[in-house]
Amino acid sequence: MTPSAGGRLAEEAARIGAEVAGPAADDVDRKARFPIEAVEALRSARLLSVLIPTELGGAGAPVSEVAGAVVGLARHCASTGMVYAMHQMQVACLARHGRSPVLQDYQRAMVERQLLLASATTEVGVGGDIRSSVCAVERRDGRFTLQKTAPVISYGESADAVLATARRSPESPPNDQVLVLCTVPGLALEAISGWDTLGFRGTCSLGFSLTAEGDENQVLDDPFADIASRTMLPISHVLWSAVWLGIATAAVDRARLFVRTEARKNPAVTSPAALRLAELMTVFQQMEALVQGAARTYEDVYDDVETLSGMGFAIAMNGLKVSSSTLVVDIVSKALLICGITGYREDSPYSLGRLLRDAYGAAIMVNNDRIIANNAQMLLVHKGED
């Protein structure tokens, strides 16, 4: 695949969504198991390395295309879409902030072997604040060691490597953080908690005790504060929102199918469900415009460090997360009213149970209350001029 492939990435992902992820989605959800067949299909189609720069063998794909691919997967299986999205967030951090020869070689290996990256940003003892770490990188003779207790590492058991935050050194304060690429064979994960949740069950986000060692050049070059503001936070919000847009699209698909099937039985009458569908589409339109617009906005300023470090940008990306995570619940709920009892049933083609359970995860993962509080703080000084 080349960067000029246009919509091919989104097309390929949509095909894998429909043919592989979708048919397995209910089983993945019921058993809370990793969507292995979909991830293998993404590997075969070489879609795991699309964000790696072309000079290292990747496709150097633009963020908006990756967001399109996420929507196409999540429309059929939200867990698959989420795994793909979270992997791409890590790839973006590595591709944009990993300049040492060791990290560049790893990116080449990722292209060749289609490796899957997971993330360990939260930690037991910091209360969900990713900008604060307890654990610290210890360096000796060109090697590093790290020990971290992570309440959540999504698909940790299936990943080839984990990007973990830690204090720069044992002497550093909690917010002086770095991001470390922890790779096998120097990586050991021991599960400390399970994953039996309402939704996103296929992400297998167990808690782990992480132990890692390796070349000290596996510590990413930029401070985590810069990685977070320029890459991790904006791309997370853009791609998470794409997952939720995929869920919303699936809900709309089902509502539309229901209304159309009803209308065929009685074509002369505009049913209440048809009116509700028309209303639903106006909300869906808002969400689609919001998510696609944010992806393009981020893409436009992708290399503009000044804008990316500005408060206006951070406030807007936080706003995207809060809005889209709220809209997805609204959209699935509206679709449920349209489909009525057939949507409420678990054994009908209009079933909305899994979508509704997945949708409720959106406001919880990085809680909207925390994001609103961050924006409240920034709005004390932000003038709204940029």
Added chain:
Amino acid sequence: MEAQIRQILSEQARLPVDIGDLDDDADLYQAGMTSHASVSVMLALEDAFDIEFPESMLRKGTFESVSAITAALTTLVGAPAE
């Protein structure tokens, strides 16, 4: 001006170390100032010096050290009145 900046930092930056132990060029973020605390510092500086930071100065770099803050304030209030 510098003494006043240091006073504000000691009250608002919530540093795990004594501000007196840091020289003018020491990185305050590496010393433990969080982005939340930097907003408090910013607001206290605006109040103390009766100025307003324009959007273009609301960057991490503006508040990263005592000398960076001094430089920013100097452009906003004119020559330092010490």
